[in-house]
Amino acid sequence: MKLKGWKYVISTVAIACAMTSPAATGQVLINAITGQPLDLTEGREEGRDTPAVKTFLQTMQNPYNEDEQALVKGRSLYNTACSGCHGYYGEGKIGPALNNDSWSYELDTDKGLFEVIFGGADRQMGPQNEILTQDEILQVMAWIRHMYIGEPDTIFWYTDEQLAKFKPFNQEDYPHN
């Protein structure tokens, strides 16, 4: 009887937790080249259990999208780690452009974008998980989305509210520094 009581308490708590946390999609992150599940124990150890990473892994949506602080950090990280190959404004250089929807991989979801950055793709696009933590990858992703110059009807990664505020990126707002 006593045990049953505890079980009831535990299952009630579990249900309450499930109700308050964002909807889990149950989707599995995969390597863009091999199709095998990504090993999230690879790469940098820090920055794996931040609230943003936890939310992302549950919802497969980047909670840093259009977050002001994350954009500042993401921009700086992007300029250091990515702009040499992808261009200062994501316009493309050695690597393809990231600021429009002419991409080769399934980048129209945050899941697809994370998969390529964490696990890598072909040619010089190696896994970035030794360079950036998972939390930093989400910050860089937010900045990449912010630099988007495509049409609003090609955007699938923003919430309705974010989409309503969307304006194509204007380089003049972010002079080269």
Ligand code: HEC
């Ligand atoms: C040494 C050059 C190099 C660096 C540094 C680099 N990339 Fe790449 N990236 C590439 C190349 C080349 C490709 C094309 C790979 C392919 O086609 O499989 C690519 C592809 C990609 C794609 C997929 C584009 C598409 O069309 O689907 C994304 C997203 C991406 N890179 C993001 C990043 C981010 C974010 C960083 C920094 C953390 C980064 N890359 C750093 C060279 C680089």
